[in-house]
Amino acid sequence: MFKKSIILKILIIVQIVLFQSVQAQSLKHPVIWVTEDEREAILDKIENYDWAKSVVNQLHERVDPALKIHETNPNAILNTIPDFAKHDRENSEQKASPLAAKHNKVLALASEAGMLYYLTQQEKYAQFAADILGYYVDVIAPKTPQTTTICGYEFFDPRTTYGPFALTYDFIYNYVKQPNATVYNKEKGVRIPFNNAKAQKAIANIVGNVLQEYGKPDKHGKTISNHPILTASGALFSILCVDDDFERNRLFHVFWEEGTAHQNSFKNTILPMFGEQGIWPESLSYSFMSIITLTLNIVDRVYPEMNVTKDYQHIFNGNFLFDYLRYPNRKFVRYGDSKRNNDSTEDLYRYTLSIAERRDYTDLKQKSQIALRQAYDTKGGYQPELDDNIFNNFQPLDLFWGQPVPEKIEGGINFNKPTVIIKHAGVALQRNFVEKDNEIYGLCGIIGGAHYVHSHVTGIAMELYGAGYVMGPNAGLPATVAERKIPLHENYFRLYAGNNTVVVNGTSHGLDEGSWKGGAYVWQNTTVNIASEPKHLEDPISENFSFATQFLKDEVNNCDQERTLSTIRTSDKTAYYFDMFRSKSLDENKFHDYIYHNIGDETIIKNEKGQVLSLTETNSYKTDIGDLVQSPGWRYFENTQVTKPTKEAVKVTFKIAYNDKYMHMFVPKGVERAYTKALTPPTREAENGYVTKKTQLLAIRQNGEAWDTPFVTVFEPSTKSESSVQSIEPLMDGAKIVGAKVVSKVEALTITDYIISQDKSNAVYINKALKLNFEGRFAIVRVEESKGKKTTSLYIGEGKKINFEDHSLESDSQNKAFKSF
Structure with a gap:
């Protein structure tokens, strides 16, 4: 074992030496985002395009007032720098967040001043940035990698503060390396020579803190969360600031090839998790992962001989899959811990276009331009804005990597394909598009469920759009991190009852073993697509019909489930969903519950004669299986009122009083069922005030199996009270x-x-x-x-x-x- 370890180390050293032999012996700064050779082209861009001018103007608006204060009172800005934490496990996420925000505000100011120095060559900007940088160098340099931190939370600093620190150093490197370069020393109240050796020590500490080579090694090929992606910029940016060529390339080898348990290998652990579809396998709003494309672009720019962009074309093409997952109002579908209003597609397209331009990838260039043009046209043009989002220090890349997009581009991308399959999430989308007023009259829904990072346990859940609303919503993610830990999320939204699905025998649940989060009980089998027309991203054979069928072999609850969703159009302004849910326990079939949520103000249940069914109070849903999360989660149903069991056909109307929109739901006759209406917690990210109003719920209970006698429902969203x-x-x-x-x-x-x-x-x-x-x-x-x-x-x-x-x-x-x- 000892000999193997020695041989391995020798091979790594040889590889690094060979790697260096094809590299220049030192990098020229700036290097992370741009080079000096690109400056003239960027200045031409600013001269010729208003959007580029806008970014520069915003940089001035953010930096110039602070610079003016600093020139007369250097302590004024430096006094806003808060205290530093003592170590990187000192604070919780909640405590670290405000501290990181305060530090990030100052460091972002420094990095933006560095960008203005690059653009204007005015030394006042470099001096301002250097004075802030020097303060941080003095604090960080005496530490060790183990004790290096700014906000006291190891997951935050690489995402929020280390990046702008490195960018500042990179942009003003040539200024501070001048023999007469000075920085203001707050403690002494005088200017002192800039100490690059001390800066290098600080950078080494930062890199060491992110990589954590002092910890456990990486295990290539394992499944991980998105954490090492989000921290990757803090590692890579800092590595590229290391002066010593051998050490810089050694550290890059650790970052790219070898990895650690904390900062997993980008090549051998992170990138292999992208499947054939080229998207990160999490909930949708977690899947954008623009840092992947950003990192590949930077690595390709600095180490072009590695040719990394050639090897990962499926990831660049996967960037375009997200736009197929929009509802007619351009909000995203939602599965698992996801937010439908989060949108990072434009960053993905701009980064991809930058790669395509440099590498002459014609197809990627056209796709990126088309996708960006469609996005810009939807918003009335391209108007980049800089803000203080501590987790997005990459906004000025709109200027440095941004490319002009033609007003008219040959070809197009039809993002309104009827069928989209997201394999890792077990999700199938069904869409029916109309040319006129699609936001009101178009249909779009999803069915599916699986275990993945940030998943919920839902069986085969469904989400439906109609008449301008996501009427039948999946649960999604709360607004704040703190809310993710409260019982409402863990014991309801994350479970079956918080979603539109079928519960078997009142006991449907997930497993804790294997779950992406301990104590969540959300492990379930993956739903698979077994049929659809059209196939994934193919054209339909009819403008009125399409369908998809998802199957779940549920080994947790020992049952089989199958759900078919079809969009069926009857005119330009009328259409409906057909939903058939088959379910059977492979043990005893006691009863099945079809759960459906709809936003709104009122639920009316009528029989086939149009008579409102009488209701009585019920406590049928005040039960759970006794696990730690109270599965299946329906204790959160309120005001539960049930009909008598009936074999008659039933029509249910959900009314949205805000602007008189309706969801009409039909269930055919023949099977005896009891219908319970209830109120549930408000729908996350709902429109027009429904984010604070209780959500309407209908639960249909059927005794016995539901395979040969499946739940069959028709949903018609409408602008009219009559369907x-x-x-x-x-x-x-x-x-x-x-x-x-x-x-x-x-x-x-x-x-x-x-x-x-x-x-x-x-x-x-x-x-x-x-x-x-x-x-x-x-x-x-x-x-x-x-x-x-x-x-x-x-x-x-x-x-x-x-x-x-x-x-x-x-x-x-x-x-x-x-x-x-």
């Missing part, structure tokens, strides 16, 4: 429910849809009364009648052939087909 959907009936195959007949009335047109959704791809359905035969999983027969005229359409989403009356249709080689008669 276009008139009725829904089950399609039966003996005692088995295989779909629904949905009748809609759109002005003078009566539309009857026969929706067949079977649980096998080779299943056969024969309905002699309707003269309907179908072999396959999913199909729709549409009959439109108006003024004595009749049109029939046949759609095979997955199957072999379908016959209806005197019409027939066979599928193509991909088992899909569409035809109107």
Whole structure:
């Protein structure tokens, strides 16, 4: 073992030496974001483009007033620097955050002054930045890597303070290396020579503190959280400030190849977690991870011979997947601990465009330009803004890496594809887009669930958009870090009952073992897509129909579940969702509960005759299984009122009083069920004040299994109190429910849809009364009648052939087909 260790160390040293042989023996500063050779091109950009001028003007607005004060009273700005923590585990996240914000404000001021020095070559900016830098050098240099810290929380400094420290040094390096360079010493009240050796010691401490080579080694190939990505800039920026060539390249080798338990290998641990889809496998708002593209760009600029951009094209292409996950109002779908209002796509596109321009990646360049143009046009132009977000010290890259985007670009990206599959999250998206007023009349929903970092335990959850709102929301993430630890989040939003799903036998839960967070009990199996039309990001065969089916082999709760979501359009202004949820316990099937949340002010439950069903109070949902998180989480249901069990068809209307929008929900007759309406905690990130109002809830309880007699529901979001959907009936195959007949009335047109959704791809359905035969999983027969005229359409989403009356249709080689008669 000892000999192997010696040999390994020798090989690493040889590799570093060989690596250095193709490198210049010293880096020229600045180097992290830009080089001196790029300055003229950046000045031309500022001269020719208003957006570039705007960034420079904002830099002046942020720096110049402080600089003016500093020139007459150097202590004024330095006195705003708060105390330093004693070590990097001194503070909790909550205590470290305000301290980091105060330090970041001063260090960002220094780095921005350094940027202005680079742009203007005026030494007053360099001197201002150097005076702030010198103060931090004096404090940090005497420490060791183990004791180095600023805010006292090892996860915060590399994200908030170490980055601007390194950028400041990088931008003013040539100024402070002058023989006569001085910095103001606050303690002595005089100017003293800048001590670069001391600065190098401080940088070594910072790098050592981030890498933590004194800790455990990295284990390549393991699954990790996003922490070493978020801290990567603090490590890489600082490494590039190390003067000694051998040490700098050794440290870069640790950062890139070797890694540590704290700062995992970028190449061998972090990047392999990007699957074939090229996105970071977490909840959506955690998945952007623009620091990945930023880091790859910097590494490629400094070490071009490594050619890293060639090896990770799937990640750059994955950057464009997020725009396919927007609702018609451009907010994002939400699964797991996610925020639908977070949006880092433009950073991803700008960083990717910078790479594409330099490396002449024509396809990536066109995609980036198209995506940016569409984003800019949506917002009325490109207007970059600098702010004080302590976790985003990269905003000036809009200037340094930003590229002009043509007003008109050949080609385009259609982000309105009907089907999007996110494999790691087990999520399938279904969308139906309309050209006019899509924000009001477009449909978009998701179904799915899986275990991943920042996941919830939901089974196959559903989220639905309609009429300008995310009407049926998944739980998402609270506004503050502190709220993530309260029972409301851990015992409700994170669990089944906080999402739109089906609970089996009242006991659906997750496991603690294997969970990304200890004590969360959120481990579940991954839902997989078993069928869809169209396939992922492909074009549909019909503008009116699409579907996706997700399957979950739930080994935690020993049950099988399958959910099909279809978007079905009946006119430019009317459409509905078809949702079929099959579920069965592989043990005893006691009962199943279909859980659905809808924002709004009122829930009205009627029978097929239009009569409001009477309700009585119930305590059926005041139970849990006795685990630490009170699974399945429905103790948070309030004012629970239940109907008598009924086999009748039921219509439920959720009313949004703010601007008279509605969700009409239909359940066919045939299976005895009890309907409970309740109130639940307010929906996170809801629009128009519903973020503070209780959310409406409907729970449907069905005794026994729900596989042969699945939950079948139709949802029609609408601007009208009366739905276009008139009725829904089950399609039966003996005692088995295989779909629904949905009748809609759109002005003078009566539309009857026969929706067949079977649980096998080779299943056969024969309905002699309707003269309907179908072999396959999913199909729709549409009959439109108006003024004595009749049109029939046949759609095979997955199957072999379908016959209806005197019409027939066979599928193509991909088992899909569409035809109107």
